[in-house]
Amino acid sequence: MKAFAELLDRLILTPSRNAKLRLLVDYCRTTPDPDRGYAVAAITRDLDIMNVKPAMVRTLMEQRVDSVLFQYSYDFVGDLAETIALIWPVHGAEQMPDLKLSPVVEELRSASRSDGPKLIEKWLDQLDDQGRYALIKLITGGMRVGVSSRLMKQALGDYGGKDVTEIEELWHGLKAPYLDLFDWLDGKADKPENLAPSPFRPVMLATPTDEEELAKYTPSDYIAEWKWDGIRVQLTSQRGVTRIYSRTGDDISHSFPDLVAAVDFDGSIDGELLVGHMRNGKVGTGTFSDLQQRLNRKTISAKKQKEFPVFIRAYDLLQDGQEDLRGLPLVERRKRLELFLQHLPTERFDLSKQIEFSQWNEIAELRLNPPDPVIEGVMLKRKDSVYVPGRPKGPWFKWKRDPMLIDAVLMYAQRGHGKRSSYYSDYTFGVWSGEQDNPQLVPVGKAYFGFTDEELKQIDKYVRDNTIDRFGPVRSVRAEPQHGLVLEIAFEGLNKSSRHKSGVAMRFPRISKLRWDKPASEADWLPTLEMMLN
CATH class of the missing domain: 3.30.470.30 (DNA ligase/mRNA capping enzyme)
Structure with a gap:
């Protein structure tokens, strides 16, 4: 569990895609089976722990900590795993030298609904705050470490010297902890038979x-x-x-x-x-x-x-x-x-x-x-x-019809006013700039309308779940090529601006669509806006 917890911590603090790939490859190289397979499944959200739910963890928390204090802490921190890791009171239990990942997963998967919370409580007492954070992430499935399923498969390809498309086509026929996959990647066995009854075929893009x-x-x-x-x-x-x-x-x-x-x-x-x-x-x-x-x-x-x-x-x-x-x-x-x-x-x-x-x-x-x-x-x-x-x-x-539409990535959010005072409803968004292998987001505009009340609730929850920093009333939201909320922005015009880092300023921007289906890496680049200027 210690190695897995350290991996999550380092991934969170590493913005570069290539650096994340190196971390994942190193983890696969230094971690034995079946721990590494379960870690891969957890990061790609393909790990099913059916009888243990986040609500059980909340209940355990409220038995240890005053419910009001827990709610205030959770609202401030914005992440369930981080909140519990920081405020879980340890009642004299002995810490284990290193709780292994695979026994944890296997016990949780076989535990009944009544036994699951007891196991979690025991382990939370035995782990340090870093381990508690990893355990809760494992249970809830919400890693939020800036690693998409595609990036994880690319890391596996890099590790084994295979084309990522081969792994993508096999993926839906594989099961954690992927022993046959790693045997192939390690050169110990032939390529696994594609057992997926209807495999995914990597798409061609325009x-x-x-x-x-x-x-x-x-x-x-x-x-x-x-x-x-x-x-x-x-x-x-x-x-x-x-x-x-x-x-x-x-x-x-x-x-x-x-x-x-x-x-x-x-x-x-x-x-x-x-x-x-x-x-x-x-x-x-x-x-x-x-x-x-x-x-x-x-x-x-x-x-x-x-x-x-x-x-x-x-x-x-x-x-x-x-x-x-x-x-x-x-x-x-x-x-x-x-x-x-x-x-x-x-x-x-x-x-x-x-x-x-x-x-x-x-x-x-x-x-x-x-x-x-x-x-x-x-x-x-x-x-x-x-x-x-x-x-x-x-x-x-x-060739899009309307040149005054772009796909941008949510970067910052601020609470609104009046009836929106309890929601993060004012948004700053950016597009990609820099080198292809090390892209950086630059802010290009702000918007606070164009979405429905229901969509406002969805964005507000996303902001709270993905906050990485706070600046007074403003929250900085996780925004990386492999993790981010893409917003389709409509605007009436574009001007050059020396006041903005991007060099452009939008006229009357509004949120046209929430692109939950689109990876952040596919948002637009600054040269696209510069071309619109011309």
């Missing part, structure tokens, strides 16, 4: 572009599609199991049981998840706000499913039965996709239509006047492009 950039390319080499304002997903159904993955590989099937129930095929579709509405016998598209009614929910009521039905606008076909199509040119995959969709229910699946054009200026004009308000731009894809993971420059481009 590069932002503009008219000047496109002039370097030949229009006839590309096809164009509308860029719809939903969320990018991958729907895979194989071996009788259907899963819906976000573009980062998270299984979000539980939020869309109606879509899962409509699947009756073997294959894998890449597309945009949208809310559908029947209009004159045809499926129309709802807004991103409609889709938010279903995102990040563990269960969806029948009423919500009926009110906000979802469908997939298909972009690509990655797998057809047992055949992997990713190595085929886009035009061939497109033909296969058209045939594939003919056998699927039209209220749940449709084809992303191509836009006819011959010159880039035609695309520029169409982009400004799309046929549907839910369209946010155009996608441009080389006809001969194969489907490869990541964001290679050249094969695929995205």
